[in-house]
Amino acid sequence: MGDTSEGSMTETGAPDALSNALGNAPGDTLAGPLAAPEAQAGLDAHSALQAGISRLHDPKLHDIAPGARYFNRELSWLMFNRRVLAEAQNTNYPLLERLRFLSISGSNLDEFMMVRVAGLAGQVRRGIDEVSIDGLSPTQQLQQIHGAIEDLVSAQHEVLGELSCLLEKAGIRLIGDRPLSRTHSDWLTRYFREHVVPVLTPQAIDPAHPFPFIANQGTGILFSMIRLADNEPVTEMILIPPALPRFVRLPGEEACWISIEELVRRHAPEVFPGFRVLGSGTFRVLRDSDMEIEEDAEDLVRYFRTAIQRRRRGKVIMLQLQEDSDPAAEQLLREKLRLDYALVIKSHGLLAMNGLSQIVDMPRPDLKFEPYNPRYPERVLEHDGDCFAAIREKDLVIHHPFESFDVVVDFLHQAASDPDVVAIKQTLYRAGKQSAVIAALIAAADAGKSVTAVVELKARFDEEQNLHWASQLERAGVQVIYGFLDWKTHAKVSMVVRREGDGYRTYCHFGTGNYHPVTARIYTDLSFFTADPKAGRDVGQLFNFITGYVEPKNTEFLSISPIGLRRTLYDCIEREIGFARAGKPAAIWAKLNSLTDSRLIDRLYAAAQEGVEISLVVRGICCLRPGVPGLSEKITVKSVIGRFLEHSRIWAFGNGAHLPNRRARLFISSADGMSRNLDRRVEVLVPIRNRTVHDQILDQVMLANLIDTEQSWTLSADGAYQRVSATLGADEKPFNVHRYFMTNPSLSGRGAALTTGRKVPKLALRRGGATVA
Numbered sequence: 001m002g003d004t005s006e007g008s009m010t011e012t013g014a015p016d017a018l019s020n021a022l023g024n025a026p027g028d029t030l031a032g033p034l035a036a037p038e039a040q041a042g043l044d045a046h047s048a049l050q051a052g053i054s055r056l057h058d059p060k061l062h063d064i065a066p067g068a069r070y071f072n073r074e075l076s077w078l079m080f081n082r083r084v085l086a087e088a089q090n091t092n093y094p095l096l097e098r099l100r101f102l103s104i105s106g107s108n109l110d111e112f113m114m115v116r117v118a119g120l121a122g123q124v125r126r127g128i129d130e131v132s133i134d135g136l137s138p139t140q141q142l143q144q145i146h147g148a149i150e151d152l153v154s155a156q157h158e159v160l161g162e163l164s165c166l167l168e169k170a171g172i173r174l175i176g177d178r179p180l181s182r183t184h185s186d187w188l189t190r191y192f193r194e195h196v197v198p199v200l201t202p203q204a205i206d207p208a209h210p211f212p213f214i215a216n217q218g219t220g221i222l223f224s225m226i227r228l229a230d231n232e233p234v235t236e237m238i239l240i241p242p243a244l245p246r247f248v249r250l251p252g253e254e255a256c257w258i259s260i261e262e263l264v265r266r267h268a269p270e271v272f273p274g275f276r277v278l279g280s281g282t283f284r285v286l287r288d289s290d291m292e293i294e295e296d297a298e299d300l301v302r303y304f305r306t307a308i309q310r311r312r313r314g315k316v317i318m319l320q321l322q323e324d325s326d327p328a329a330e331q332l333l334r335e336k337l338r339l340d341y342a343l344v345i346k347s348h349g350l351l352a353m354n355g356l357s358q359i360v361d362m363p364r365p366d367l368k369f370e371p372y373n374p375r376y377p378e379r380v381l382e383h384d385g386d387c388f389a390a391i392r393e394k395d396l397v398i399h400h401p402f403e404s405f406d407v408v409v410d411f412l413h414q415a416a417s418d419p420d421v422v423a424i425k426q427t428l429y430r431a432g433k434q435s436a437v438i439a440a441l442i443a444a445a446d447a448g449k450s451v452t453a454v455v456e457l458k459a460r461f462d463e464e465q466n467l468h469w470a471s472q473l474e475r476a477g478v479q480v481i482y483g484f485l486d487w488k489t490h491a492k493v494s495m496v497v498r499r500e501g502d503g504y505r506t507y508c509h510f511g512t513g514n515y516h517p518v519t520a521r522i523y524t525d526l527s528f529f530t531a532d533p534k535a536g537r538d539v540g541q542l543f544n545f546i547t548g549y550v551e552p553k554n555t556e557f558l559s560i561s562p563i564g565l566r567r568t569l570y571d572c573i574e575r576e577i578g579f580a581r582a583g584k585p586a587a588i589w590a591k592l593n594s595l596t597d598s599r600l601i602d603r604l605y606a607a608a609q610e611g612v613e614i615s616l617v618v619r620g621i622c623c624l625r626p627g628v629p630g631l632s633e634k635i636t637v638k639s640v641i642g643r644f645l646e647h648s649r650i651w652a653f654g655n656g657a658h659l660p661n662r663r664a665r666l667f668i669s670s671a672d673g674m675s676r677n678l679d680r681r682v683e684v685l686v687p688i689r690n691r692t693v694h695d696q697i698l699d700q701v702m703l704a705n706l707i708d709t710e711q712s713w714t715l716s717a718d719g720a721y722q723r724v725s726a727t728l729g730a731d732e733k734p735f736n737v738h739r740y741f742m743t744n745p746s747l748s749g750r751g752a753a754l755t756t757g758r759k760v761p762k763l764a765l766r767r768g769g770a771t772v773a
Contacts, residue, residue, distance in 0.1 A: 068628070076620075078152060079719070084101055094367045095163070095167060100357065103356040109153075113149075117318075118314065121315070121317060121341040122288065133596065160356075173256045184252075196244065199244065212237060219261055221238050221240075221280055224328055227275055255362060255364075259350060282325070282351060283333055284351040285318070288315045289314055319333060319334075377403060377750075379749050380396075388418070391529045395529065396693070398746075408509060409437060412444070421496055422449060424494070425494070426441060427494075427546075428453055428454065428455045441453055452479045452547065453478050483682065487682055488681045490683050492670050493542065507536075508530050508536060510527075512649050512669065528668060534557040535686075559667075561682065561684075565669075573607050575653065576653055580611040584656045587615075590615075590673070591617040591646070591702060591705055592619070592649055594674050595622050605632055608635045613634050618715075619641070619645075642710075648668065659765075668686050700747065709725055709735050710736040
């Protein structure tokens with residue numbers, strides 16, 4: 001169904017000939033009507049584009065050495081994690097939130113080691129010489145990465161030292177190896193005997209006892225000792241059971257915390273009576289955790305259950321040691337763990353920064369962000385909470401976490417209980433441990449509806465959880481599909497088929513994020529609802545593609561990867577080149593999590609060389625090198641890191657005018673600018689045509705990210721990132737994108753309040769580089 005009160009942003013004035021000339025199928029809609037002179041300009045732009053299209057493959061572009069054209073993907077990721085770590089030093093944040101960023105940087109690094117670095121080490125072991133986007137061999141990449149990781153770990157410990165001093169002033173003390181009072185010492189001894197000793201298993205390391213297996217992310221302590229009975233040297237190991245808490249809090253008004261490994265080390269005599277401890281060394285192991293999918297796997301579920309077990313025994317990719325570890329213990333670990341191409345890092349103090357999240361969770365609201373309660377869209381409330389009525393009225397977008405994920409859950413729960421709903425189809429990439437979405441699908445199946453769930457087993461580190469949900473859904477009578485063997489189904493799509501009048505209407509939900517209630521409170525994502533019949537027909541084709549391998553033909557609304565999404569982006573870029581060559585304004589804005597695909601980057605370079613102004617917001621990895629003379633002077637790249645994790649993917653194309661404008665071609669997507677998203681995953685690119693939704697995404701979400709100054713970093717041609725706030729002049733007003741959305745309502749969810757309620761402050765972009773709000 002189209003927009004009613006405010007009009008849909010559809011093509012109404014241009015003839016089919018123009019649509020064909022500009023690469024659209026007859027009847028396709030654009031983001032706004034074209035008057036006759038503009039239509040002619042569009043044709044001129046297209047002609048100019050055809051005359052110069054070979055410039056996209058200009059050999060001069062490819063004469064530039066890869067290292068000068070692209071940044072290395074892995075080193076770019078490490079730069080991203082340095083920006084995350086820098087937030088732990090942001091004095092504008094409460095103290096425990098700064099500690100949270102330090103913990104996140106630790107978790108990020110673990111995953112990077114277990115997947116990306118492990119993959120490179122595997123290539124080296126197998127003699128694979130495939131070079132990276134910037135021309136480096138796997139061996140060269142490992143050398144640079146190892147040095148950068150050592151620097152990152154060193155920086156993490158420096159930040160922990162800074163935060164520890166500040167925390168102590170706030171009544172939170174990390175004990176480390178410092179002496180304790182007699183009261184605390186006695187309490188810890190009792191705690192150790194009652195809660196820790198029963199689950200510890202000391203293991204002698206000698207010819208009679210094989211070296212124990214150390215699990216991925218496992219922590220242990222090696223002790224060099226003398227047996228008092230015969231003065232014989234003995235080596236013992238204690239592996240820390242994962243069931244034990246990472247930190248133990250001592251009693252008292254001051255919050256004193258001791259790590260579990262330090263607790264065990266201090267109480268070694270309790271575990272080893274009759275021995276004298278000569279030295280000890282705490283260590284931690286990370287293993288290769290990626291899973292390769294075998295093409296001939298007959299039973300995908302059984303294969304994944306086995307593969308998960310194999311992953312826990314992957315090759316060691318990093319060994320962390322405390323700096324004062326006993327040399328003999330260190331040598332033993334090096335010999336027994338077979339550290340081929342593994343990184344060995346020695347650190348003073350804590351080994352696993354991710355465990356600090358336990359301390360962050362302590363009840364100290366004075367040291368955390370003020371709690372934020374997301375808004376529920378007024379337009380849904382105006383329809384007495386009826387999601388279907390609100391969507392029927394016109395398209396709706398929900399901006400998470402500023403607007404509640406409950407809308408998505410309510411949409412599915414209402415579908416489950418509505419007697420007129422006959423079918424529900426749903427993709428599930430990550431759904432979390434406590435999933436209201438799963439409960440809604442089970443309720444729908446219990447109510448006798450036809451329910452299909454596409455569960456992606458290849459969602460990294462969520463494989464076990466997804467296997468569990470698949471089993472629960474199947475028991476409830478849901479038809480569970482596991483999708484393609486070679487491609488991940490990464491698209492976030494729901495469709496509900498409802499009997500209305502003499503026929504059926506399909507309601508669709510498209511998300512840029514997962515159906516995960518916890519991350520929906522942290523990640524900034526977009527949920528788009530529509531009852532447009534074209535969208536419904538295309539979503540039906542999408543699910544048939546996943547469940548029956550029936551490739552979609554002639555989609556009316558969606559672009560789907562790996563079939564046509566890349567082509568749609570290329571066509572949009574080529575249109576902007578055409579406008580630039582015709583002397584008209586030409587602009588591209590994009591918001592992504594990562595940009596690594598060389599072919600897409602080259603298209604953007606070609607557009608920039610033709611005069612297209614390109615502004616990119618890339619939170620994480622960016623292999624595009626902006627600001628290079630003769631290559632990318634017209635491209636700017638920034639990264640937004642803050643209280644919420646920027647996660648939505650947006651593309652905007654000026655369509656012959658400066659951005660933002662109401663004629664702009666606007667899309668949201670589940671896909672990043674990566675080869676895997678464009679070529680090896682099932683993704684969707686969704687056009688936004690409703691005027692109010694278009695205004696909200698382009699003039700609010702996209703523009704606010706571009707003009708943010710408080711949480712933004714700009715990328716320079718040499719690969720360095722600089723805080724935007726550090727470059728502000730004394731008379732320039734700062735702007736915080738997250739604060740803006742926390743304090744101002746969105747547009748499409750306001751309903752009647754859009755015209756009668758408080759006005760939403762309008763954002764503006766000042767040309768020439770300066771920005772104002």
